[in-house]
Amino acid sequence: MTAADENPKPARKISVFGREFTMPQSRGLRITIGVLLTLGGILGFLPILGFWMVPLGLLVLSYEIAMVRRHRRRLVVWWERRRRPN
DSSP, X not given: OOHHHXXXXXXXXXXXXXXXXXXXXXXXXXXXXXXXXXXXXXXXXXXXXXXXXXXXXXXXXXXXXXXHHHHHHHHHHHHHHHHSOO
């Protein structure tokens, strides 16, 4: 057994509306999925594709791209402050 077998990397997971989804191990594949979801969402006026794909694509990209991650974190902080009663 090698050291890599003993300590495998934990799978990256995305939580959407309380459900967890496991993302692929490959960074390139995660970026490709995020870009395709975002571009497909822009074509939301077509059948099957929808505008729901844009935020989902940005969520996937936020785990790989720092600029998108910062905006996601700001949105989460804003949302939690808004939900919290005074």
